[in-house]
Amino acid sequence: MLEIALFGAGRIGQIHAANVARSEGARLRYVTDVSPEAAQRVASKYGAEAVADPAAALADTAVDAVIIASPTNTHVDLIIAAARAKKAIFCEKPIDLDLLRVDIAIAEVNLSGVPFFVGFNRRFDPSFDRFATELHAGAIGKLEMLTIISRDPGPPPRAYIEVSGGLFRDMMIHDLDMARWLLGEEPIELFASASCLIEPFIGQAGDVDTAMVTMKTASGSLCHIQNSRRAVYGYDQRIEALGEKGMLQAGNWRETTVERWTKTSVESDKPPLFFLERYETAYRREIAHFIDALLGGKKLSVTANDGRRALVLAEAALTSIAKKAPVIISGER
């Protein structure tokens, strides 16, 4: 039985707590949060103990692993502390918004040798997972063009935008990770183009809300990513790959399968509203993977380097925008 400490009892922390509870092989032992009440609420529900200081949880040798679901700017300190305490680490994305601090965290993780996992949940979506499996099994042969469309239902509030790190580090980072995962090789060239079309306050914060990125790999594969902070019809998450033997697509789920055929049109349901609904199963499967891999002594499928490389690409996108030019990226991992 894996004993887990959860750092952060907010929205995502609660989802992870429920998924740990649902698993056969793990249980929640500690919960921390800046709000003692929030920590207590989650702890009570799952028979865990609420503690004020993560250090207290890390000091307990019975704890095998931690889940870091606290605000981004606390990730690196918690990673370092957990690594030193020899706990396996599940860290929500992004590791940090600053590449230097990410490197420091990774160095500490490597030094301690603890298992480390970044919560790129989309890799565990059943459709995207099946897509990747077929792609990597050669279903369409050599991959030639990859297209990733990712649009949020609506822009976050101004306060979120200001601390988010911007669209590329906060939102597209998921798609940049998906691109690396699916391409099976590193992008070596990236060009970004972006606008602020939706909310003036986003532009005032120096950010963009509408963006397109084109990348090329060493083998010549092309990849297109597009992001928007607003899709009024719901959370839009699609991928498409063209290869020598055909095309793979993974599209949106719909809320129900109901269709209404009327005098004017055929109406069907929109996609689920947002990521908690769309990726409910993915959240469940990533925690299951984390627990099963630790229990079985197997390798975790998303590494610290995956977290780092996605950030490198996000930085490259920012540079491309600033320089109005494509950016060359070292393909070395």
Place this chain on the structure above:
Amino acid sequence: MLEIALFGAGRIGQIHAANVARSEGARLRYVTDVSPEAAQRVASKYGAEAVADPAAALADTAVDAVIIASPTNTHVDLIIAAARAKKAIFCEKPIDLDLLRVDIAIAEVNLSGVPFFVGFNRRFDPSFDRFATELHAGAIGKLEMLTIISRDPGPPPRAYIEVSGGLFRDMMIHDLDMARWLLGEEPIELFASASCLIEPFIGQAGDVDTAMVTMKTASGSLCHIQNSRRAVYGYDQRIEALGEKGMLQAGNWRETTVERWTKTSVESDKPPLFFLERYETAYRREIAHFIDALLGGKKLSVTANDGRRALVLAEAALTSIAKKAPVIISGER
């Protein structure tokens, strides 16, 4: 070059005329109609001659074939005259509304030995044709359940209803023919249930506008047909077959492929409005089949007996309604 006389220059006659003109192997030589102007208009467009009396066209030994697209109550007399004049015959469905008269026409056709074709156009719809080809090639193994849904966009006017022969002889006859074609064996039991829900004048004329028929074949396959005189979203034409190895479906076309994703739903286009649009290609392909078969000395794929058997089933449906009981049908052809 096949020389053709067209009897009837109405809506369907004009479609057949255009499709003859489009073919490489046939030309229109004569056109007749109760309206001399209508006959003249079609004749001029395709370099044919308008004549008042079908007999004049039949007397011309250069004429190889006739297309009978005049009102239903004129079909039998024209078939008999054409058969005696040794012309190949394309007859619009139904041959007649009276089974006795159909038998007389068939007897004359058999006596003269002329090729005879009934215009069950749906068999030539590319989707239904592909469906039948796969079904008969064993794509789903033994056929267990066949479902045919056929709904008109709206009820015809009262005057039409009164001379139509009723829903079963006028509308469902197409589906009864489809059923026989797809089942590959004769139904031996039929039960019908029907209502008048759409237009009171339909009920006043002793007819129904909403009907369901269930049939069983000697091998135990079940078949369901449903008809409605009104589908406000457009002409609804679908078939589905379940077999031991899977299911085949053939659904509706849509006017365009445009989808609109909005705050409330995802909207796509309705099916084409009615049979002229939906079966445009089918009309083209059935005339091409008629011409090609005659030129190539091959058998026509829809026979006089097909026209007769569909009417037998329509009569059985009327009997079932009247007796409120299933009707046993002789499976002998």
Place this chain on the structure above:
Amino acid sequence: MLEIALFGAGRIGQIHAANVARSEGARLRYVTDVSPEAAQRVASKYGAEAVADPAAALADTAVDAVIIASPTNTHVDLIIAAARAKKAIFCEKPIDLDLLRVDIAIAEVNLSGVPFFVGFNRRFDPSFDRFATELHAGAIGKLEMLTIISRDPGPPPRAYIEVSGGLFRDMMIHDLDMARWLLGEEPIELFASASCLIEPFIGQAGDVDTAMVTMKTASGSLCHIQNSRRAVYGYDQRIEALGEKGMLQAGNWRETTVERWTKTSVESDKPPLFFLERYETAYRREIAHFIDALLGGKKLSVTANDGRRALVLAEAALTSIAKKAPVIISGER
């Protein structure tokens, strides 16, 4: 907090136990099963107590409600005992295979006045629920034709068939309940046609595996149900309603949204394999409804009479098959 006793710790019992655990307002207090080990396993997982005899659980005045998920032939005795003990009752479908025994159970329930719910889970499927809501809100006006297609992925083993009560009482009973729910009025005429095409042992047991039913209501609406014990492509569950203002459809879910476009075709995923996957959410929602209604003092949405009427229709189907004739059903509830 609602205290619940679960009778039956098999496949369905376990699902209900997990859904009780997930709820905020209820907890599992007792579990019984013919297998003490099975009862113990479920009890341990959710902090409940395994007891050998349902009577022990019923004797505890702290117990508010029971969930009856034991074999069908035990339902009536458990209902009577629970009713006498003044417990609210959640009973898996069917109440019993014998209408007389159902009536006895209902009489006891009525006498005691306890809340009673039959587990017609499909009413809680999000797609079917949305379908019903739109239909009953008048989205397509007067309902004219209702079509229900329900096919299992494959036939159950011989042993199950022999005690199942047959296709109409065991399988179509779900669809007959759906029909009553959606039609909003009672069928007054029913005709059934059926075959044994899939497994000879089903016919040897006096049962059928392929069936079609047509029903008519007092207002003239027509309803078609078709069942098959085998759909090799997965569990097939669809409904369609035609009305004066349009059509509603609710179709199948697919395992994922992945599509593969190849040289030969476009391939997408099959439906989920069977009812546990397809109705996972429905099982969750029906338990939530049962708990919420009891806690809130609201009426349960599926009544004992609903369980009874579905069985009445299943009996009518058997009579129709035996007499080869339509059966008239009293519309009185």
Place this chain on the structure above:
Amino acid sequence: MLEIALFGAGRIGQIHAANVARSEGARLRYVTDVSPEAAQRVASKYGAEAVADPAAALADTAVDAVIIASPTNTHVDLIIAAARAKKAIFCEKPIDLDLLRVDIAIAEVNLSGVPFFVGFNRRFDPSFDRFATELHAGAIGKLEMLTIISRDPGPPPRAYIEVSGGLFRDMMIHDLDMARWLLGEEPIELFASASCLIEPFIGQAGDVDTAMVTMKTASGSLCHIQNSRRAVYGYDQRIEALGEKGMLQAGNWRETTVERWTKTSVESDKPPLFFLERYETAYRREIAHFIDALLGGKKLSVTANDGRRALVLAEAALTSIAKKAPVIISGER
């Protein structure tokens, strides 16, 4: 009645000839081709006269308009000659591969004042036309992102590649025109990325077979175009627009509506093989527009400048590839 001379009796010329014949308002008077036999064949079929020299057709004052469907390198000379002879001009795309020669042709057309139309057939595809109509009517509000996917079923032969002008001038020029039409404003920045992944001989000819272009307009809208010379599943032609109020999509047609549900997957049909099938209706509608506009004295909807601007964008893509940098384009028309 409009009298038309057709220059070029090849594949496209024959399509235009058939569509002229089908129209009510125009007839074919002359046909020319480098092959006298080809010209004669088309001329005979439609009652026109085959002449060796276009000059002869242009000299006939009865001729109102010309359709230029001869090889690209003959377009400009024929345009100039037709303009001087005061004939209305329908010119297949592209006007020429050399921008200078295009400008010369346009100057002559402007001088003579004859109506001029470039055959950007996709604008007349019913789905794309509906898409554009809804977009320009404000169905999704301000356009933010436009995505155009266009893939040929397979690469053309080496000989074609060598005279084609390359992927951007030959193939993407259609999509660049679509982009301008749909965006409703001129792109002012363009970045292109491309590879040769499919056929080595394409790379040897200095061309690419896989390409992505990103463009930005003055208002900040972003546009992505992707082209491939190979999609083994058929001709892939899709567009998608995201705006403040929703998304519009126009997808692929399929050969039929047949679906096959099997033990392993659900299979449906591929898109039609290539542009003659996919754009059959578009070809018909563009000729009808040309004829109707000329007869009605209305403006033609695709101008010489449209032909020119698409080529300007194709040149910009080539420059972007060569310089590995985005290219600024003057928005002046």
